[in-house]
Structures are given as C-alpha cells and as structure tokens.
C-alpha cells in the first residue's frame with residue numbers, strides 16, 4: 001500500500017481520540033496498515049503483529065482513511081527496540097504530552113528488521129506499480145556503523161518561539177526543542193547550535209562534509225531580521241565554520257564568514273556544493289552509489305553517455321574518467337546554482353558537455369545518440385516523457401538511481417511497456433532509522 005495523497009476532503013465529524021489497533025503490513029511512507037471498524041488506519045511508530053493504543057491524528061466520520069500515532073504498545077513485536085533519539089520516540093513523546101519530531105520514524109525497530117521491512121515495501125511497490133514480482137534485499141552501505149547512527153552530513157532545523165533549536169513534528173507546524181541529533185555526523189553536533197539564542201531566524205541548515213572539511217551553516221532569516229542581527233548570530237557560531245545568510249524565496253546567499261560552499265570529496269574528485277545545493281546525505285552515499293553506477297553501467301572508452309539530473313557532477317566526473325577523451329558525457333542539471341557548481345567542478349574535462357535546464361526539455365532539444373544513460377531524478381521520479389525520450393535514444397543500458405520506490409516502480413513500468421527489462425536491482429539503506437531508501441537499477445532493451 002502507498003502513502004495516500006496528502007489532500008483529502010476535510011472530515012466533517014471528529015474521530016475518537018484513542019483507538020486500540022492490531023497492526024498489519026508496512027505501507028510506503030513510514031506507516032503500518034490497521035483497520036478500525038472497517039476503515040483503514042495508517043499508523044506510525046508501530047510494527048506488524050503488534051497491538052497498540054494509537055492517537056488519531058487525522059480522521060473524520062466521512063474520511064476514507066485515518067492516520068494515527070502509536071502512544072502505547074499493548075503487545076510488542078520482537079523487533080521493537082529502544083529508540084535512539086528521545087525527541088523522535090513516539091512513546092516518550094506521548095508521555096510528555098507532545099508529538100514526536102519527524103526524521104527517525106523507524107528508530108523503534110531493530111536495524112535488521114528496518115531493512116527487511118524496507119525490502120517488503122519496495123517489493124510491494126514493484127508488484128503494484130510495475131507488475132513485477134521480485135524479492136528485494138536491502139543492503140547496508142559498506143562502512144556503516146552497527147547502530148546506524150552518525151550518517152547525516154546535512155541537517156535542517158527550525159527555531160522555536162523562544163529562539164532555541166527545534167524540529168517539526170510529522171505533518172505539523174509544531175516545533176519541538178532538540179539538542180543532539182544522533183543521526184547526524186559529529187561535526188554537526190559539535191556546533192552545539194542548541195546552546196545559542198537563534199532569535200531572528202526561521203531555520204538553520206548545516207552541511208558538514210564527510211571528509212572533515214569546513215562545514216557551512218546557513219541562517220534563514222525570519223521576516224524583518226536585520227543584517228546586523230545576522231552578523232551577530234554568525235559571530236556566535238563556532239570559529240572555523242563557514243556561515244552564510246540564505247533567503248530561499250529569492251535564492252539570495254550572502255557570505256557572513258568563510259565560504260558560501262562546502263568542498264565534498266568522492267574518489268579522486270573534489271566537488272564544490274554551494275548553499276543548499278544537492279549532495280547525497282549519507283556520509284557513505286557518494287561512494288556506495290558511484291560504485292553501484294560504475295559496476296552496473298560499465299562505461300567503455302569512447303562511449304557517448306548522459307548523466308541526467310546530475311547535480312554538482314558526482315557521477316559525471318566518474319563517467320568521464322571511464323569514457324576518456326574519445327568519449328563524451330552530456331551532464332544535465334536543472335538548478336542554475338548546482339549547474340554552475342558542476343561547471344566549476346568539471347572544467348578540467350574536455351569530454352563533458354554541461355547543460356543547465358530541465359531534463360525533459362533538454363532531451364527534446366538534443367538529438368544526440370547515446371550509448372548509455374544514468375538518471376538520478378528527485379523524489380517525483382523522471383516520468384513518462386523522460387522515460388520515452390531516454391528509450392528512444394536506444395542506449396545499450398540505463399542506470400536508474402532512485403530515492404523513492406513508488407516513482408521508480410512507476411517509471412520502471414514505463415520502461416517495461418517499451419520492451420525494456422530490469423537486469424539488476426540493488427537497494428541501499430542510506431537513510432537508517434527513517435522509512436526512506438535508495439536504489440539503483442540496471443535496465444536494458446529486451447524483455448524479462
């Protein structure tokens with residue numbers, strides 16, 4: 001089952017506040033399916049086979065389904081463990097009379113069971129959306145800590161009305177104070193942002209490269225905050241860290257101290273990533289995914305390739321190394337800032353053509369023949385038009401990196417309809433303690 005679309009008709013009558021439920025299968029989106037008087041309830045913070053008391057967070061007499069958060073476990077699964085992060089622990093939060101923060105909704109599940117459940121969810125999406133039966137095993141990235149913590153090189157925080165560091169509850173505007181975030185790398189926690197009075201900010205975002213190079217703190221000002229106040233705030237942040245003011249609506253990025261970008265490393269390459277530009281979040285993701293892409297697509301010297309949704313050029317550089325000076329890599333990225341970074345990062349390669357623009361438009365305007373294509377779209381996936389445009393270039397192989405099993409399965413369905421087959425699929429647990437996962441599929445022309 002898939003997480004339902006966010007918009008539903010407004011309920012006209014209130015649901016009971018607390019209900020007792022028997023928990024069934026996992027559903028995509030971090031929920032588990034239960035039924036109450038015949039109605040489907042999507043329950044968070046539970047486990048299959050459990051009996052729980054849950055608070056209805058979204059429901060009404062005429063609603064097609066309800067949502068609920070577990071507040072007490074009446075019969076626990078053997079896979080239930082102590083949550084590693086108190087603000088995200090639903091049971092502790094219920095006792096304290098507040099909702100849990102989002103971002104670690106699988107923390108109550110043993111890591112091995114998290115991966116097993118993710119495999120089941122992925123397989124269900126394949127079966128439902130691509131009509132493909134396949135068992136899915138979820139791999140831990142090589143070098144992962146055994147507690148699955150300390151992986152996030154990027155973190156975004158809110159600021160509470162008292163000026164303290166906070167995070168949002170799931171699907172809510174409510175801000176819950178937070179301190180140490182155990183999912184983050186040490187360099188983020190070492191900043192001790194929770195000690196600061198952040199009044200005047202709406203949000204703080206931190207990027208801390210896995211190789212230990214200088215972190216960047218982005219201060220997102222609340223309306224009316226003066227440049228003087230931002231400069232004062234920047235002074236209070238640990239020395240040796242870059243600080244910039246960032247206004248997401250205008251895209252304006254103002255240097256307050258150090259640089260407005262971080263230097264990331266993957267293999268022999270260095271990448272500049274400006275502001276909130278995209279970089280894979282797990283400290284091991286760049287190596288894990290690059291190695292999967294290179295093994296799966298096996299680029300050959302002299303080939304013509306495309307790296308679509310290329311970001312700062314993580315895969316482009318490695319593909320260019322492999323095809324060499326007689327080959328060619330078309331690197332397409334939609335964000336002007338990320339594309340500018342890619343231009344800087346890849347300027348040493350004569351065989352790379354960087355194009356800034358939407359993939360769907362660029363593919364329409366370029367008639368280049370392609371031997372192989374790598375695509376790594378955002379959560380919404382590539383969509384039918386891009387799949388058709390890619391397949392029409394008749395590449396020998398397509399490598400599809402995906403962070404959402406539902407949009408991937410939908411796009412895979414389009415490839416299958418066009419006479420392509422799924423050669424191999426790897427799913428990686430690059431978001432431990434959350435319901436998210438990352439996958440890499442190798443697709444080739446021909447039928448399964």
Ligand SMILES: C[S@@+](CC[C@H](N)C(=O)[O-])C[C@H]1O[C@@H](n2cnc3c(N)ncnc32)[C@H](O)[C@@H]1O
Pocket residue numbers: 278279280309310311312313314315332333334335338357358359360376377378
């Ligand atoms: C999941 S990230 C992958 C980036 C890169 N492959 C990496 O691993 O670092 C997706 C990228 O696609 C870009 N993007 C989103 N929609 C796009 C579109 N329609 N056309 C081109 N790029 C797009 C985003 O700006 C983002 O950089």
